[in-house]
Amino acid sequence: MNSKTWKIYLAGEIHTTWRDHLQLAASEANLPVEFSSPELDHDSSDNCGVTILGAEDNAFWKDRKGAGINAIRTKNLIADSDIVIIKFGEKYRQWNAAFDAGFAHALNIPLIVIHPPEYNHALKEIDAAANAVAETPEQVIEILKYIAG
Amino acid sequence: MNSKTWKIYLAGEIHTTWRDHLQLAASEANLPVEFSSPELDHDSSDNCGVTILGAEDNAFWKDRKGAGINAIRTKNLIADSDIVIIKFGEKYRQWNAAFDAGFAHALNIPLIVIHPPEYNHALKEIDAAANAVAETPEQVIEILKYIAG
């Protein structure tokens, strides 16, 4: 009987198509969910600051300008969410994914974490803060079907 | 003149049809209310964790997996609610119903409690935190008609 549309933020890994799989499956299952995400174009995300607000000699401040703009989006969308899903993948250090998880957790937003088992120990604090720890996006689809279907 | 649609979470007892009675009566009276609830299928609720995320040898961790997933739903829906109605029945220990009541109360959401008079003393702390203590779902329908009708 629940008429809620669930707002779900998809954090973490941006170089694979996991968000598309989730969205497709949710759409096929007619789930009442709305996904949001950070900027997914890596170059746009890295360069938005200097492209819009002017070049910087120093890479540190170039990053600062971009991160400030990106945070307008991510802080708003995470704070708006009913669930935050974070995927930790094989590449990159992904500290921003862990940062988003901590941010959402402090706001009392339930977390679902996706990662391969070899990261179990390294991610134990985040897993313990999460409501569910999945290994694959397919499992997350099942969770969403169960909760919102 | 109030145009509000009241969001109402129905906590507690899941093995009887009290929610259906409430919904039917609200629908017949055209009340501007939207009900939500925890998962009502007892087996699904118990098994969702291991069904979706993989089997567990230990019943304790099986329960943990399921409870984590169910809490994504219940925490969101309770926090979204304008009123939380909790029915304490004759069967089971129903600690989760009391837990939900405490959770909602800390969030300043008005409570309506339904229970037979023989539980008056055992439920006195929860009754004292509630805005109304009813003996039957029919009384709750009258409250909803009065508030939202």
Next chain:
Amino acid sequence: MNSKTWKIYLAGEIHTTWRDHLQLAASEANLPVEFSSPELDHDSSDNCGVTILGAEDNAFWKDRKGAGINAIRTKNLIADSDIVIIKFGEKYRQWNAAFDAGFAHALNIPLIVIHPPEYNHALKEIDAAANAVAETPEQVIEILKYIAG
């Protein structure tokens, strides 16, 4: 190096001496902890309302008067706490213990739950919300030594 004095609320079961064991052990280990609790005298707790504010014919309102006064204490002490420890025992329905757990959890206060394994399934939602699930007060003492020692 942490100089914090930990404020710990001991909820649940009041007819056994588990609080005394915890306090004695904490005192022997010189732990920087301050315990608080609800009123532990069962009769005083039940009768405080009518004793102080006047008799009631109706047991329901007698309980209401007492519960209101007791809640001044419990709500304040729980909200003040760094940790809430809840013991579920064999006797009584203990809905107020579960209510306190939900209340504290909504306030983001870490929970430690103590109960025998036979309640694992009935308490699965509360266990999932807790930071630790112990079977005995002795285990809780070890946790406090580890955290605050």
Next chain:
Amino acid sequence: MNSKTWKIYLAGEIHTTWRDHLQLAASEANLPVEFSSPELDHDSSDNCGVTILGAEDNAFWKDRKGAGINAIRTKNLIADSDIVIIKFGEKYRQWNAAFDAGFAHALNIPLIVIHPPEYNHALKEIDAAANAVAETPEQVIEILKYIAG
């Protein structure tokens, strides 16, 4: 004229002695600061769950038990803090350091981040959320002297 004693949580890297340097310098400079930290003994931190609450066959649940207990400490101490300092070092994935940073940031606690310049790009979101980005603990001591001295 400020009489405040500043509470400072030292997150991140636990296998080097950076916290000791900070404490020594603060003590020599008579700064009105109180430091706190997570459990610094790596083995204790990893094993506290099973040591206290009983063994687990599954490493995932062993980690869960430990992380739950550790979080009682870290969540309390971070939430109590006026400043959270996070050191990212060369070893390990340090996702919990980034998680703590996100958690503290959502609670509006100012962050100071310490990391070598080669992590500038990978940590740009956390740096942008921070009030200061230092390369060395010595710089942090200067900040504390300036603010609290």
Next chain:
Amino acid sequence: MNSKTWKIYLAGEIHTTWRDHLQLAASEANLPVEFSSPELDHDSSDNCGVTILGAEDNAFWKDRKGAGINAIRTKNLIADSDIVIIKFGEKYRQWNAAFDAGFAHALNIPLIVIHPPEYNHALKEIDAAANAVAETPEQVIEILKYIAG
């Protein structure tokens, strides 16, 4: 350019038609406002508790039952509001109007107070907490036209 629909709670005096005047004027001016109010039928408001939940011998508990039910409505609608307007009139003690004003003020909801000048001194604390002090509902209509028109 503001597209906001303003939610306005009309507290206080229920035995005159001031709310109707406000609504009519807002409707004629096509203002984007939605009004809400407490139960306006004095008898229903007084008797709802015992009518729905069963008679009480003691008038004090009869009032308690009714006040509990009415508070489900008033607490929700006040907390939902963008503006709370409180009219203090010539009749009755109107302590609940002042209570609503204090409640709304603590929730940071702007207050507009309506009262005749002879109450200026008696209402000075509430006037000082208000954003506007009017003598007539007509002035309040002008304020709403100015803000929301």
Next chain:
Amino acid sequence: MNSKTWKIYLAGEIHTTWRDHLQLAASEANLPVEFSSPELDHDSSDNCGVTILGAEDNAFWKDRKGAGINAIRTKNLIADSDIVIIKFGEKYRQWNAAFDAGFAHALNIPLIVIHPPEYNHALKEIDAAANAVAETPEQVIEILKYIAG
């Protein structure tokens, strides 16, 4: 075992000596309580604004200046409190007492109300929000002894 010092704000009626009775009794019983109150000198309270900040021709603005200064005190002390006690007496309209009650209630601070039974109906909303309704300060002393003694 509770070591808490209870902070108690005494609102309402300032022209009788009820606060002194409460303080004396608390002191004789060695209760760990600290009382606070609004300015109790009626003239100082009324005139503080113009005395300090300059005269006003208009009594309305004279009152505004004074109420602004008094609110610095009352808002701080109420927000600091563990319990707010409000005495409604026979004289004056006492809207500020009711306003303080609403303010404290929205901040989740338990209320104890003192008033003669003839005000039961007029104060039913405030009584329903309170944890205890007493007729005399002596009863309040008993409550404080029970809670904090």
Next chain:
Amino acid sequence: MNSKTWKIYLAGEIHTTWRDHLQLAASEANLPVEFSSPELDHDSSDNCGVTILGAEDNAFWKDRKGAGINAIRTKNLIADSDIVIIKFGEKYRQWNAAFDAGFAHALNIPLIVIHPPEYNHALKEIDAAANAVAETPEQVIEILKYIAG
């Protein structure tokens, strides 16, 4: 995939047409944004208090009456916003623009500041609190296209 409509409050400078440029560009780019602003008619803003609520001899209280009414609008609209954009121009002291920036920042709403470079030093605290510092409204349009487009 984000379906969010972004609510954006445009604070500061009201004597130029920068808001119109922003709105036109957003409309041409079909951005899912809703702008709001303070009252933009300088005379209405200055005189609303005395026009609606009656004349004042003293300019200070005339301003107080007007500011109270204007704050009903500005506090609501700022608190509702996802982003607050503040333009500091060449004329006037613009303390209210800086006040709005501080207010929004304390509510955790991301800020975008627009000002000419010659104010860099004078605005350094506000710039440091902002997510982006632009020199022109055109740059802000690019930010909005990037975030919400």
Next chain:
Amino acid sequence: MNSKTWKIYLAGEIHTTWRDHLQLAASEANLPVEFSSPELDHDSSDNCGVTILGAEDNAFWKDRKGAGINAIRTKNLIADSDIVIIKFGEKYRQWNAAFDAGFAHALNIPLIVIHPPEYNHALKEIDAAANAVAETPEQVIEILKYIAG
């Protein structure tokens, strides 16, 4: 009877000795107050960022580094305060003073503003948010004596 020590943050103007006058008078009157303030050495405040964290070619980023460090102090001390006093003087643009006022106001901390009458109109929004508007520090001392004396 109030035993509170009032924490008071002194914002605004740093190039005159008004804080010293306030402190001296408070000390002579034995007021239970603790003052805090931003860094009062103008050069230290401007240069702390580059002095501690390394030089910057660009003045904008030099200011950013310093403002970040200063905000660790100011945000903490303002949030800790019971009262924020802001002095607007004749020199400089003082946008940070107005920013601090808005920040404190959103945190519900009572404001006292000091400024010469010629700024009445330019500061009307901040004055309307304040509990008291003084022309001189001497008047503020009288307020503190009245409130805390």
